[in-house]
Amino acid sequence: xxxxxxxxxxxxxxxxxxxxxxxxxxxxxxxxxxxxxxxxxxxxxxxxxxxxxxxxxxxxxxxxxxxxxxxxxxxxxxxxxxxxxxxxxxxxxxxxxxxxxxxxxxxxxxxxxxxxxxxxxxxxxxxxxxxxxxxxxxxxxxxxxxxxxxxxxxxxxxxxxxxxxxxxxxxxxxxxxxxxxxxxxxxxxxxxxxxxxxxxxxxxxxxxxxxxxxxxxxxxxxxxxxxxxxxxxxxxxxxxxxxxxxxxxxxxxxxxxxxxxxxxxxxxxxxxxxxxxxxxxxxxxxxxxxxxxxxxxxx
Numbered sequence: 001x002x003x004x005x006x007x008x009x010x011x012x013x014x015x016x017x018x019x020x021x022x023x024x025x026x027x028x029x030x031x032x033x034x035x036x037x038x039x040x041x042x043x044x045x046x047x048x049x050x051x052x053x054x055x056x057x058x059x060x061x062x063x064x065x066x067x068x069x070x071x072x073x074x075x076x077x078x079x080x081x082x083x084x085x086x087x088x089x090x091x092x093x094x095x096x097x098x099x100x101x102x103x104x105x106x107x108x109x110x111x112x113x114x115x116x117x118x119x120x121x122x123x124x125x126x127x128x129x130x131x132x133x134x135x136x137x138x139x140x141x142x143x144x145x146x147x148x149x150x151x152x153x154x155x156x157x158x159x160x161x162x163x164x165x166x167x168x169x170x171x172x173x174x175x176x177x178x179x180x181x182x183x184x185x186x187x188x189x190x191x192x193x194x195x196x197x198x199x200x201x202x203x204x205x206x207x208x209x210x211x212x213x214x215x216x217x218x219x220x221x222x223x224x225x226x227x228x229x230x231x232x233x234x235x236x237x238x239x240x241x242x243x244x245x246x247x248x249x250x251x252x253x254x255x256x257x258x259x260x261x262x263x264x265x266x267x268x269x270x271x272x273x274x275x276x277x278x279x280x281x282x283x284x285x286x287x288x289x290x291x292x293x294x295x296x297x298x299x
Contacts, residue, residue: 001263005029008270015046016266017063018054020210021230021258024239026054029266033236035211036062036108037123041295043067052269053277054261056081060277061112065287066295068279075265077275079257084110086165087143092117095140099161103136106290107144109167112279114142116286124194125209126298128154133297146171150194150201169230169255170195177250178203181226185247191216192228192249200228217241230255 006029009016017039018030027033032042036059043051043063051072053060058081060074092104092114106118107127115121122130124147131139131151139158141148143165152160170193178190178200191213192204201207206216210233217225217237224245227234231253237246268274 001267002029005263005267005270008267009052012050012270013048014050014052014270015042015048016052016054017042017059019056019059019258020214020236021232021255022054022261023232023259024235025263026261026266027236029263030054035123035125035209037125037209037295037298038211039063040066040108040123040291041298043072044292044295046070052266054266055079056084056257057277058084058109058111061279062108062291064277064279065112065115065284065291068281068284068288071273072277073269073273074275074277075269076260076262079260081109081257083107083143083165083167084114087111087114087163089113089117091163092140092142095142095161095163099138099140101136102138102140102161103134104140104142105131105134106142107147108291108294110143112283112287115290116283118142118290120297121290121294123209123294123298125212126294127151127194130294130297131155131158131160144195146197147194149198150207153198167195169253171197173197173200173228173250173253175199175203178228181247181249185224185226188224188226188245188247189220189222190226190228190249196228204228214240217244217246229253230258232258 016030044066056079064072104118140161142163145162148162189205191206228249234246
């Protein structure tokens with residue numbers, strides 16, 4: 001099946017982008033394995049006419065927004081993001097009405113419709129920088145309360161207004177999980193994603209995005225690490241640095257939506273053109289600026 005995919009990818013001049021949380025079999029056939037920021041940048045700059053997004057729906061929407069002339073396919077059409085589903089454009093507009101002097105910084109884990117009514121997007125790797133960059137002293141941060149709280153702790157000179165959204169995969173990790181991991185692996189460095197709760201982040205030796213966590217582990221002189229994000233990062237790091245030891249903070253650190261894409265789905269997309277992402281031109285126009293500013297400021 002992998003050989004079929006690679007042959008069809010070449011024949012159809014397709015670009016396959018996969019998120020770090022995808023199953024290893026998907027990562028192995030991808031042209032690039034990325035975090036959300038790098039996926040958006042590569043989609044924007046892609047010259048290929050066909051983009052296959054192995055991730056969740058908002059990632060495929062972002063690719064379409066940034067490169068609307070391309071055909072964008074999402075192999076697993078039911079791969080959504082629960083955090084993105086927690087907020088609607090009306091929620092953002094209500095916050096704007098309540099805080100008219102505030103900028104709206106929207107986490108990329110959101111729908112195209114929510115991006116369209118925001119000022120600028122961010123990823124976990126660029127959130128702090130972007131909040132610092134916007135001129136407003138008051139910032140509405142949507143939809144992730146945990147990432148927003150972390151940014152607020154890093155940028156105390158600004159007032160951060162949070163929305164009560166969260167990533168179920170990261171939010172369900174409790175302080176007791178961090179304590180248990182500390183007990184089990186006392187020699188390990190803790191690398192944790194800022195979508196985790198504040199009480200979990202206090203145990204971190206490093207807080208950062210998925211790409212940041214990978215780079216920190218590879219560049220560190222330490223030999224053992226507890227990884228506080230989706231379990232696929234542990235698997236990838238074991239391949240990248242087999243001489244080091246990597247442990248998940250908990251074995252329940254799994255995003256079910258990120259695991260929905262299979263090789264057969266990618267093959268189906270290449271063979272049958274399924275499942276295409278389509279957005280209204282006005283929605284693309286309104287959301288494009290927020291994403292484009294993210295990509296430009298996030299570098």
